[in-house]
Amino acid sequence: MLTLNQMKDLIKTVDQSSVDRFKFEAEGMKVLVEKIAASGQSSERIQVGETPENQESISAAAAVQKEKVDKEASSSTDKEQHRVLAPMVGTYYSRSNPDAEPFVQVGTKVEENQVLCVLEAMKLFNEIHSEVSGEIVEILAEDGQLIEYGQPIFVIKNVD
Amino acid sequence: MSIKVERPGLLTSLQDLGRYGFQKYGVIVSGAMDAVSLRIANLLVGNQEGEAALEITLVGPSLTVKEDLFIAITGGDLSPQIDGEPVPLWRPVYVRKGSILSFGACRTGSRAYVAVSGGFAVEEVMNSKSTYLRGGIGGFKGRALKAGDIIQCNKMPKKSEDLFIKLKNKGGFHPFAAADWYVNPASVVNIKNKTEIRVIRGGEFDHFTPASQKQFFEQEFKITPNSDRMGYRIEGRALKAEESFELISEAVSHGTIQVPKDGNPIILLADRQTTGGYPKIAQVITADLPLIAQLKPGEKTRFKEITLEEAEQLYLEQEQKMQQLKMGLQLKKHKE
Amino acid sequence: MLQPISGGRAKSQMKPLGDSAILVQFGAEINEDVHLRVKAFTDYLETHPFAGFLDCIPAFTSVTVFYNPLVVRRQGDSGSFSGKERSPYKIVHSILEEMVTGLEETNTDKWRVVEIPVCYGGEFGPDLEAVARHNHLLPSEVITIHSEADYLVYMIGFAPGFPYLGGMSEKIATPRHTSPRLSIPAGSVGIACSQTGVYPISTPGGWQIIGRTPADLFLPDENPPSLLQSGDVIRFKPIPPEEYKIYKVRIYEHKS
Known part of the structure; x- marks a missing residue:
């Protein structure tokens, strides 16, 4: 069974993804998360049931309102500086495992496509790649911190 | 689709989650030593979690991929490489036709799993594709892989095609391409704890001398080279059961720690016999069985006692993490 | 040489074999009476499996029952079993106890x-x-x-x-x-x-x-x-x- 927190995570993850409807079924458990667009706002509905006949609908419709992130605007606030925004909700990790060196530190020169950090969501670790080459001037997250969708994680200075 | 075995490695066999329901006929369970790694490998390529995959032991094989393939490698880090280039573990990987998947030094753990999307095309014997090595049944011709074997693979499931094509495009003329996301096994299995395996008391714990009961939890045991899929023989100061104690043969299970007359315990594993007559001092909890599977000869471990209720809780928590992983992957598939 | 089970038997005992199996003991020595109880119980269990039952191993004096704790627990949560027991072992224990009690009626002929x-x-x-x-x-x-x-x-x-x-x-x-x-x-x-x-x-x-x-x-x-x-x-x-x-x-x- 899903815990309340897992359900919240699930709603959040779906909400911030491009997925509109997510259905999951395993061993007698059924979960349906659906975005319903209503008057310009998107809201969500989550359904959880033990068996197909016994489906309960927990409505979280009002609870979640999607915050539109204007990616283009925020990623080019400055010509010299580039902000790397989280493409998803997840827990921030600066290294691949506790004993490893961090992927980058302030001052690290990075290439386009280089791995900067990983974000963990639902036991999956997603590498976040740099979209530009340059130098890391600021790291805006700490290990273990929950990062929201669209939240800036790094500031990279354009060196050329 | 097929792969050809150039070199077989030390012991490479097909294993799934085991052959249940026939133990009363003396047919052993077999199956993956590290079931969690096997399940994750399958989930990464869109298979049912219990599909059969290659279990690779200490020295890996060399395999030629005959057609484009979609695979995942999990478990111990046996330095997998494709055409000489290191391949990351715990990720979906596209492998280009004609490439060679091989393994190098055993860096961590001792067993790796290679799952292919769609699974290997072998017949089930008694509801399982696991290789029963001594019985000569199941898996690929009832035996470990040999040089020259050609193993057919099934068609990949529809739900895996999008990610496969995406990775194939990313790979271009490169021999392989890995996804930019992965599973961290430490988030499912307590890897940090591998030198302190958690156990509950065995059925005959009380029949060991008080000194031996104490010693069992205090001393360090060394995994001897005389360890295989049937069981690990471990060595420490010899343990003693009461002189007069005789046990009538009864069932044993995955993780049972029994103590023969010489006093050195045996941890029974995937290819254990169904029954045994030695007193059982302890039982490795299910959640820690993957840790045992990844220990190699020469390594040392200790045992820590917990209660049955704690063991059950740890198992249920591990399964819950697997459940979250499955959901996460489901979401990924939708997004790709 | 084989007789149907007759009454007046010792009570069975159960103990865990790890966190996903339970051993049901029908006697302390090898004899035909104990064997027949082992067999009757195995036959009953296999024709009346509980949710989460995986496998069983009958031996000289015991039957060991393997189960999936997750499935057992879910059944427990959904109230399919009586009581509010949370431990899968305890849930299986009570199911098997009931089966053993009911065995009195079973004759192997x-x-x-x-x-x-x-x-x-x-x-x-x-x-x-x-x-x-x-x-x-x-x-x-x-x-x-x-x-x-x-x-x-x-x-x-x-x-x-x-x-x-x-x-x-x-x-x-x-x-x-x-x-x-x-x-x-x-x-x-x-x-x-x-x-x-x-x-x-x-x-x-x-x-x-x-x-x-x-x-x-x-x-x-x-x-x-x-x-x-x-x-x-x-x-x-x-x-x-x-x-x-x-x-x-x-x-x-x-x-x-």
């Missing part, structure tokens, strides 16, 4: 007699002479004693299809070889102390080999994959070497 052809001595039974010498008998007397008894299959274990048999005469009991042979061919019939058995697959072993059967005891392509089952009665039928290739296993269903 059917069994099979399996006749296994054996070619004694010669190349098939290299140790026949040694067994005869050890017991001051003629080889032909060993054959007669070995083949005129009825043997009860208490359990199958050690190897696929290998029967643990009860009922061999002490007159032909012989200790094991001090160092085991590296490979004993499948079908070999042997003696170790006061036990006799048949090797279903080729394996190393120290038993005194007195003959060989052409019958296959391990049948991986059939269901069940074993010629013999716990509770069967077996008889060894001496055959001459020329019949080795044209043998037939005979199975008689017995009803009382």
Whole structure:
């Protein structure tokens, strides 16, 4: 069974993804998360049931309102500086495992496509790649911190 | 689709989650030593979690991929490489036709799993594709892989095609391409704890001398080279059961720690016999069985006692993490 | 030799075998009464499996039941089982306790007699002479004693299809070889102390080999994959070497 927190995570993850409807079924458990667009706002509905006949609908419709992130605007606030925004909700990790060196530190020169950090969501670790080459001037997250969708994680200075 | 075995490695066999329901006929369970790694490998390529995959032991094989393939490698880090280039573990990987998947030094753990999307095309014997090595049944011709074997693979499931094509495009003329996301096994299995395996008391714990009961939890045991899929023989100061104690043969299970007359315990594993007559001092909890599977000869471990209720809780928590992983992957598939 | 279960039995005991199996003990010594309870319980369990039941192993005096704790717990959560028990072990414990109590009513009045052809001595039974010498008998007397008894299959274990048999005469009991042979061919019939058995697959072993059967005891392509089952009665039928290739296993269903 899903815990309340897992359900919240699930709603959040779906909400911030491009997925509109997510259905999951395993061993007698059924979960349906659906975005319903209503008057310009998107809201969500989550359904959880033990068996197909016994489906309960927990409505979280009002609870979640999607915050539109204007990616283009925020990623080019400055010509010299580039902000790397989280493409998803997840827990921030600066290294691949506790004993490893961090992927980058302030001052690290990075290439386009280089791995900067990983974000963990639902036991999956997603590498976040740099979209530009340059130098890391600021790291805006700490290990273990929950990062929201669209939240800036790094500031990279354009060196050329 | 097929792969050809150039070199077989030390012991490479097909294993799934085991052959249940026939133990009363003396047919052993077999199956993956590290079931969690096997399940994750399958989930990464869109298979049912219990599909059969290659279990690779200490020295890996060399395999030629005959057609484009979609695979995942999990478990111990046996330095997998494709055409000489290191391949990351715990990720979906596209492998280009004609490439060679091989393994190098055993860096961590001792067993790796290679799952292919769609699974290997072998017949089930008694509801399982696991290789029963001594019985000569199941898996690929009832035996470990040999040089020259050609193993057919099934068609990949529809739900895996999008990610496969995406990775194939990313790979271009490169021999392989890995996804930019992965599973961290430490988030499912307590890897940090591998030198302190958690156990509950065995059925005959009380029949060991008080000194031996104490010693069992205090001393360090060394995994001897005389360890295989049937069981690990471990060595420490010899343990003693009461002189007069005789046990009538009864069932044993995955993780049972029994103590023969010489006093050195045996941890029974995937290819254990169904029954045994030695007193059982302890039982490795299910959640820690993957840790045992990844220990190699020469390594040392200790045992820590917990209660049955704690063991059950740890198992249920591990399964819950697997459940979250499955959901996460489901979401990924939708997004790709 | 086999009687239906009669009343007045000792209470069974249960204990965990790890976090996903439970051992149900029906007695402290090997005898036919305990064996019949083991068999009756196994039969009942297999025809009435509970949610989460995986497998079971009947042995001389016990049955071990394997289950999936996750499935058991979910059933517990959904209220399919009585009570509010959270521990999968305790849930299974109470289910099995109920089954054991209900067993009083079950009678086992059917069994099979399996006749296994054996070619004694010669190349098939290299140790026949040694067994005869050890017991001051003629080889032909060993054959007669070995083949005129009825043997009860208490359990199958050690190897696929290998029967643990009860009922061999002490007159032909012989200790094991001090160092085991590296490979004993499948079908070999042997003696170790006061036990006799048949090797279903080729394996190393120290038993005194007195003959060989052409019958296959391990049948991986059939269901069940074993010629013999716990509770069967077996008889060894001496055959001459020329019949080795044209043998037939005979199975008689017995009803009382």
